[in-house]
Amino acid sequence: MTNEERSNGSWSGQLGFLLAAAGSSIGLGNIWRFPYMTGMNGGGAFVLIYLLVVLLIGVPLMMAEIALGRAAGSNPVKAFSRMAPAKSSRTAALSGLILGGGILLLIFNNPAGAVILFLLAVLFATLGWKTVGLFCGIVPVILLSYYGVIGGWTLIYIFDSIRGANGFTTIEGAEKVMGPILHATEGRGPAVVAAQLIFMALCLGISISGVRKGVERWCKMLMPLLFLLMCVLIVRGLTLPGAEKGLRFFLQPDFSKLSTGTVIAAVGQALFTLSLGMGIMLTYGCYLDRSANIAKAAVGVIALDTFAAVMAGVAIFPAVFAMGFSESGGPDLTFKVLPAAFNLVPGGLGILWNVIFFLILMIAAVTSAVSLLEPPVSILEGECGMSRRNAVVLVTLVCSVLGIFCALSMADWNQLPGAGKLIKSIWYGTAPGSFFETLDGFCCNWILPLLGLVTALYTGWVWGSRYALMELREGGKGALDNNIWLIISGFDAEDGGMDRRYLFTPGILWGAALRWIVPILLLLAFFNCIGLIRF
Numbered sequence: 001m002t003n004e005e006r007s008n009g010s011w012s013g014q015l016g017f018l019l020a021a022a023g024s025s026i027g028l029g030n031i032w033r034f035p036y037m038t039g040m041n042g043g044g045a046f047v048l049i050y051l052l053v054v055l056l057i058g059v060p061l062m063m064a065e066i067a068l069g070r071a072a073g074s075n076p077v078k079a080f081s082r083m084a085p086a087k088s089s090r091t092a093a094l095s096g097l098i099l100g101g102g103i104l105l106l107i108f109n110n111p112a113g114a115v116i117l118f119l120l121a122v123l124f125a126t127l128g129w130k131t132v133g134l135f136c137g138i139v140p141v142i143l144l145s146y147y148g149v150i151g152g153w154t155l156i157y158i159f160d161s162i163r164g165a166n167g168f169t170t171i172e173g174a175e176k177v178m179g180p181i182l183h184a185t186e187g188r189g190p191a192v193v194a195a196q197l198i199f200m201a202l203c204l205g206i207s208i209s210g211v212r213k214g215v216e217r218w219c220k221m222l223m224p225l226l227f228l229l230m231c232v233l234i235v236r237g238l239t240l241p242g243a244e245k246g247l248r249f250f251l252q253p254d255f256s257k258l259s260t261g262t263v264i265a266a267v268g269q270a271l272f273t274l275s276l277g278m279g280i281m282l283t284y285g286c287y288l289d290r291s292a293n294i295a296k297a298a299v300g301v302i303a304l305d306t307f308a309a310v311m312a313g314v315a316i317f318p319a320v321f322a323m324g325f326s327e328s329g330g331p332d333l334t335f336k337v338l339p340a341a342f343n344l345v346p347g348g349l350g351i352l353w354n355v356i357f358f359l360i361l362m363i364a365a366v367t368s369a370v371s372l373l374e375p376p377v378s379i380l381e382g383e384c385g386m387s388r389r390n391a392v393v394l395v396t397l398v399c400s401v402l403g404i405f406c407a408l409s410m411a412d413w414n415q416l417p418g419a420g421k422l423i424k425s426i427w428y429g430t431a432p433g434s435f436f437e438t439l440d441g442f443c444c445n446w447i448l449p450l451l452g453l454v455t456a457l458y459t460g461w462v463w464g465s466r467y468a469l470m471e472l473r474e475g476g477k478g479a480l481d482n483n484i485w486l487i488i489s490g491f492d493a494e495d496g497g498m499d500r501r502y503l504f505t506p507g508i509l510w511g512a513a514l515r516w517i518v519p520i521l522l523l524l525a526f527f528n529c530i531g532l533i534r535f
């Protein structure tokens, strides 16, 4: 990495990276999405499948992203052109393939999808692999636009709880208070927009001070606080009479609910919650020192993320069930059922439990949102020569403006007369759903699996897994090169079998996963998401 690029900043060490990357991955995906997906998909059975998916896709892909970033030592656009020539016969073939996919979608009556693929094919033909880097800059901006709205909701919840406006104890009561916030109606639109802007200003404040002084410093303070607050809620929840019903619902395996669809849901959840498939870990990897052990770091981040997700479930379900609610249709759980349940907790400290919970949600959202700024900021710095300060301001501004559309689109597009109609016609044609939901679907169903897929293919085939493995070996020699049988059996290489030492090592497994397992699974997940195949 050149000095000029180093001025982007770097982590103070492996712990700094670990907490910042955990800050990115632990977010709404853990506290809001994971618990209700687990509850709906067979409890402990889903957790088992999820862990398997994390092992097969999450771990290799995260290691690949970090290695790619650290080896390139630069922003995603450079990373995807430095490890191999940006354009080659392979990229030409790939653009042909994407074009073919577009035609297929057109035949299957998905014109919006076809247009996206056609555009992608043209971009790929002109920019080659740099296209992938470019997407790593654009997609986080889209995601942050609606992520910021949810962040804003958490601020309103905290504020409203403190001033005593969230005293409801039934779902109907919750609907009356929360409905207008979630849908920006009944005069709450301005508050929702203001809260979203305040949330974005918080992100700007953290990010503008730099990678180490801003992102790392805040994550180092906020992540331990998040775990501490979660412990408080868990203790309260588990000591409620009837709490075990909630735990049973959350964790008892119900294998009858498992289907291939569950696996696909687990794949989507893993990518989202681990912040993969968007160049975040790649950008974070480029600030990582060469002496750091990438494999250890990746496993550490994933362990913390999974731990946080399970903790969230254990904090939420006992309270919900003990207070006589049954699990409710997915996303409503966090924003309607849980606050009502907290208000019913004996002792009358409902406000306290609600404030603690939404503080947890807000902290998780801020540290993730900050990470979403990083890829576009690093690209603007590296490719357009912008200062970090200007880049952070520009990206935050764009996300905030797009976010206003998202927030208001949950109500009715007529709140935005001209622009509303235009965006509506561009985005969803005849399909129902708000701008918010469209952006969410676009990012999670299309982009995450596709970018994850391309990152795995690029690392495994284009950069080449053996060269990528060399990058991993820097700072992490031993474990990657040991024969797995020797590790399992408790021998070490000197005990014999030296000649067979390189036959079956974690490093070799990683290469195989990147070249075959991850691409195949992600491709299946992608086809399922866009409706090309149905499991």
Ligand code: PFF
Binding pocket: 024, 025, 026, 027, 028, 029, 030, 140, 143, 271, 272, 273, 274, 275, 276, 277, 278, 280, 368, 369, 371, 372
């Ligand atoms: N991982 C974050 C969460 O679980 O909420 C969200 C997220 C951040 C998704 C960054 C994707 C991403 F690139």
